[in-house]
Amino acid sequence: xxxxxxxxxxxxxxxxxxxxxxxxxxxxxxxxxxxxxxxxxxxxxxxxxxxxxxxxxxxxxxxxxxxxxxxxxxxxxxxxxxxxxxxxxxxxxxxxxxxxxxxxxxxxxxxxxxxxxxxxxxxxxxxxxxxxxxxxxxxxxxxxxxxxxxxxxxxxxxxxxxxxxxxxxxxxxxxxxxxxxxxxxxxxxxxxxxxxxxxxxxxxxxxxxxxxxxxxxxxxxxxxxxxxxxxxxxxxxxxxxxxxxxxxxxxxxxxxxxxxxxxxxxxxxxxxxxxxxxxxxxxxxxxxxxxxxxxxxxxxxxxxxxxxxxxxxxxxxxxxxxxxxxxxxxxxxxxxxxxxxxxxxxxxxxxxxxxxxxxxxxxxxxxxxxxxxxxxxxxxxxxxxxxxxxxxxxxxxxxxxxxxxxxxxxxxxxxxxxxxxxxxxxxxxxxxxxxxxxxxxxxxxxxxxxxxxxxxxxxxxxx
Ligand SMILES: *Cc1c(COP(=O)(O)O)cnc(C)c1O
Numbered sequence: 001x002x003x004x005x006x007x008x009x010x011x012x013x014x015x016x017x018x019x020x021x022x023x024x025x026x027x028x029x030x031x032x033x034x035x036x037x038x039x040x041x042x043x044x045x046x047x048x049x050x051x052x053x054x055x056x057x058x059x060x061x062x063x064x065x066x067x068x069x070x071x072x073x074x075x076x077x078x079x080x081x082x083x084x085x086x087x088x089x090x091x092x093x094x095x096x097x098x099x100x101x102x103x104x105x106x107x108x109x110x111x112x113x114x115x116x117x118x119x120x121x122x123x124x125x126x127x128x129x130x131x132x133x134x135x136x137x138x139x140x141x142x143x144x145x146x147x148x149x150x151x152x153x154x155x156x157x158x159x160x161x162x163x164x165x166x167x168x169x170x171x172x173x174x175x176x177x178x179x180x181x182x183x184x185x186x187x188x189x190x191x192x193x194x195x196x197x198x199x200x201x202x203x204x205x206x207x208x209x210x211x212x213x214x215x216x217x218x219x220x221x222x223x224x225x226x227x228x229x230x231x232x233x234x235x236x237x238x239x240x241x242x243x244x245x246x247x248x249x250x251x252x253x254x255x256x257x258x259x260x261x262x263x264x265x266x267x268x269x270x271x272x273x274x275x276x277x278x279x280x281x282x283x284x285x286x287x288x289x290x291x292x293x294x295x296x297x298x299x300x301x302x303x304x305x306x307x308x309x310x311x312x313x314x315x316x317x318x319x320x321x322x323x324x325x326x327x328x329x330x331x332x333x334x335x336x337x338x339x340x341x342x343x344x345x346x347x348x349x350x351x352x353x354x355x356x357x358x359x360x361x362x363x364x365x366x367x368x369x370x371x372x373x374x375x376x377x378x379x380x381x382x383x384x385x386x387x388x389x390x391x392x393x394x395x396x397x398x399x400x401x402x403x404x405x406x407x408x409x410x411x412x413x414x415x416x417x418x419x420x421x422x423x424x425x426x427x428x429x430x431x432x433x434x435x436x437x438x439x440x441x442x443x444x445x446x447x448x449x450x451x452x453x454x455x456x457x458x459x460x461x462x463x
Pocket of ligand 1: 138182262
């Protein structure tokens with residue numbers, strides 16, 4: 001079939017741009033007819049080929065009614081982030097170029113982009129210059145990589161080669177983590193063969209940061225075992241960061257591996273105003289973060305860092321007779337550092353996001369989000385809401401009236417469409433969780449959204 005690729009790609013790009021231009025004025029959550037969506041995408045796959053232009057037109061028509069305004073300025077659920085213009089365009093290029101970011105031979109350009117963007121990210125996040133960076137799907141994958149490298153190290157320390165012998169018969173590793181850890185730590189523990197039963201939970205402070213005295217007690221109790229400690233920068237409910245300096249120091253005294261889950265909170269390091277929240281971050285052994293959350297890179301994109309680049313590559317890479325350009329343990333890049341083999345060239349979008357913002361722009365994005373979170377908390381409080389956390393970062397926990405009404409209020413807000421917030425359970429109470437992480441959110445977006453939440457709380461009391 002003779003296809004005009006210029007026209008076809010332009011059509012797709014134009015639709016993306018149309019969506020961006022319209023998203024701020026549309027209800028954040030559509031009320032889709034699920035049966036109609038299924039019908040638009042469904043039916044038997046025809047035997048005959050279809051003209052690509054028709055396919056793209058069909059896709060656009062089928063998908064539009066079911067698109068959520070997650071990229072818009074008033075989506076405050078899940079620390080969703082946005083998508084910067086240059087980063088989005090870079091992802092379009094990554095698809096157009098269709099590079100396989102497996103190794104240096106397959107895409108020298110992808111390798112160079114990852115090296116540059118990874119270096120910039122390390123500098124912004126205050127991580128050691130010599131750390132390795134794997135470009136993964138997100139923080140779940142990054143946490144899994146960090147724990148995998150830690151598993152290799154702590155078992156090697158007791159004379160066990162986990163890469164060769166697996167975990168059958170191995171000394172039992174203790175995964176020490178705050179009771180406020182993100183659920184992706186538990187999934188990583190399952191996937192890596194530790195099992196959630198090896199997680200030793202440590203009590204947290206009232207704000208959800210790990211209690212360092214309790215951490216010391218737990219470490220004493222498991223001192224005969226290989227230990228991985230999981231710390232957190234950015235509690236998903238409160239934004240609280242663990243005392244990384246104190247906790248890492250205690251963990252290292254016990255010979256433990258220290259991994260930091262900083263899916264969004266690690267970016268606090270990029271602004272002088274918030275950097276103190278992650279003081280001591282450079283002391284850890286591995287770190288996971290997202291680019292698709294606070295950095296506003298399109299989905300999916302995360303970063304897995306490791307202080308020991310050689311061990312990182314030794315844990316994640318593989319060799320095969322037909323491969324060249326892999327296994328360069330002294331200067332690893334691309335697939336030597338990730339669980340995926342063949343994958344999209346994610347480095348282009350991260351490179352573009354960082355290049356678009358510059359160091360000042362990243363700091364400004366962090367500062368603005370934090371200031372807007374405070375504005376949200378203040379406006380809601382002025383309207384009678386109760387704020388349940390110290391708003392130290394970009395997360396706000398609130399209730400309006402009795403917390404038992406939270407789910408009804410959340411549902412009303414979502415249906416009304418001005419903004420999108422989700423509910424969470426915090427210290428046994430149902431609360432509204434607001435996360436500010438989109439580069440396009442303005443003060444006015446915060447004000448109209450706070451008003452919408454307060455309005456929903458009033459109408460939700462009506463019989
Ligand atoms: C979002 C989040 C994760 C998981 O990240 P994904 O990008 O969804 O894989 C892990 N930890 C924390 C603290 C998070 O906020």
